[in-house]
Amino acid sequence: MSPAAALELRSLCKRFGPKEVVTDLSFRVEPGEVFGFLGPNGAGKTTTMRMVLGLIRPSAGKLLVLGEEMPAGGRRVLPQVGPLVETPALYPNLSGRDNLAVFGAELGGVPWSRVDELLALVGLGDRGRDRVARYSLGMRQRLGLAVALLHRPRLLLLDEPANGLDPAGIREIRSLLRNLSSAGTTVFISSHVLGEVERVCDRVAILRRGRLAYLGDLSSLRASTGTFLVRIERADEALQWLRAQPWGGSAQAGPDGTVEVLSPTGRGRDLNRALMGAGFFADSLVPCERDLEEAFLQLTEEER
Ligand SMILES: Nc1ncnc2c1ncn2[C@@H]1O[C@H](COP(=O)(O)OP(=O)(O)OP(=O)(O)O)[C@@H](O)[C@H]1O
Ligand SMILES: [Mg+2]
Known part of the structure; x- marks a missing residue:
């Protein structure tokens, strides 16, 4: 016990x-x-x-x-x-x-x-x-x-x-x-x-x-957004491909040849696997952290 x-x-x-x-x-x-x-x-x-x-x-x-x-x-x-x-x-x-x-x-x-x-x-x-x-x-x-x-x-x-x-x-x-x-x-x-x-x-x-x-x-x-900033070769092409996926509609271009996209499962490895499957190889995947205050307000906002 x-x-x-x-x-x-x-x-x-x-x-x-x-x-x-x-x-x-x-x-x-x-x-x-x-x-x-x-x-x-x-x-x-x-x-x-x-x-x-x-x-x-x-x-x-x-x-x-x-x-x-x-x-x-x-x-x-x-x-x-x-x-x-x-x-x-x-x-x-x-x-x-x-x-x-x-x-x-x-x-x-x-x-x-x-x-x-x-x-x-x-x-x-x-x-x-x-x-x-x-x-x-x-x-x-x-x-x-x-x-x-x-x-x-x-x-x-x-x-x-x-x-x-x-x-x-x-x-x-x-x-x-x-x-x-x-x-x-x-x-x-x-x-x-x-x-x-x-x-x-x-x-x-x-x-x-x-x-x-x-x-x-x-x-x-803080880390539960499921969104990643991906540094990737051929970022423009990758972005087109991502947007065509059922889970990637919200993908957008990030700073300096990066792409910001929601992982299909929320996990980085599944996003990486999907990208590799389509022939795109990432140099890095960085989880986008949510501002805590923001997360707190989102969880409670209907209150006010
Ligand atoms: N004795 C009581 N009779 C009726 N309603 C009450 C009573 N005590 C509290 N409430 C109601 O219960 C709800 C919760 O109140 P409570 O004081 O537990 O909130 P709180 O989270 O402590 O808020 P705060 O951050 O303002 O201190 C409020 O809607 C309040 O009006
Ligand atoms: Mg109180």
């Missing part, structure tokens, strides 16, 4: 009244993975995370968190989950440091050394003694992350953690998440902006109107 997934969704559904917001959602997040949960506004990310945290019940399907079925297993498993969902609920009149101490006390108490270590980790080392009411949105987000990390969770659940962070802040958090993941923590992170998770995630699930539109790694998403 394979070891328990950090998170497993099996045909998960959520309805609010007649409205289905999450539909037949299935995927596994492996232990130690940094997993991106992507989708435009209203796609169902927060709703899914609230189910994972046992805050709302699934309407149908199964949900396993660290091997335990939710919401029944919540009491056993939630102490090992560090959540940051939407705006963190902080005490505005206390300092960041005292906020951490109060949340720590709820977990049975944490030493000040741990509090200060966390403040430094999220980049609030020099602002820890300021009242939270004076914090910017990005600073509150950082403090929320520190709260989520207090009890060294096995699974970190972050809903739009980049909210309010400037590019330098996003970068810092990214390296923090990488460090946590190399130390064995599983990170599940949602965003509506692909660029925010692009450089940190091993795999992503992309949601579109509550349904899974893509599951896998980002490099396959």
Whole structure:
């Protein structure tokens, strides 16, 4: 038997009244993975995370968190989950440091050394003694992350953690998440902006109107166009021949004697075989990569 997934969704559904917001959602997040949960506004990310945290019940399907079925297993498993969902609920009149101490006390108490270590980790080392009411949105987000990390969770659940962070802040958090993941923590992170998770995630699930539109790694998403730039002798003739093929109608001339064409199967070797069969010999076949942002928008565009 394979070891328990950090998170497993099996045909998960959520309805609010007649409205289905999450539909037949299935995927596994492996232990130690940094997993991106992507989708435009209203796609169902927060709703899914609230189910994972046992805050709302699934309407149908199964949900396993660290091997335990939710919401029944919540009491056993939630102490090992560090959540940051939407705006963190902080005490505005206390300092960041005292906020951490109060949340720590709820977990049975944490030493000040741990509090200060966390403040430094999220980049609030020099602002820890300021009242939270004076914090910017990005600073509150950082403090929320520190709260989520207090009890060294096995699974970190972050809903739009980049909210309010400037590019330098996003970068810092990214390296923090990488460090946590190399130390064995599983990170599940949602965003509506692909660029925010692009450089940190091993795999992503992309949601579109509550349904899974893509599951896998980002490099396959980038490379999944099936189009190749072929450098070939007699490029003009090759182009004529390609256009006459049932699969080659969209072939066009590329730069400097190249031809851009969709492979009959999506694979380079099958395109090469077809060309050779017709007596055209390629010097090189380079897969055309799709811009990731473009691919993400294509997968989700009907949303808007
Ligand atoms: N309690 C509720 N009752 C009715 N509808 C709800 C409820 N909570 C969420 N919804 C609806 O569910 C859909 C998904 O919302 P959700 O907050 O999960 O999206 P999201 O992917 O987190 O979006 P965003 O990027 O804006 O945070 C939306 O259409 C929302 O209006
Ligand atoms: Mg949301």
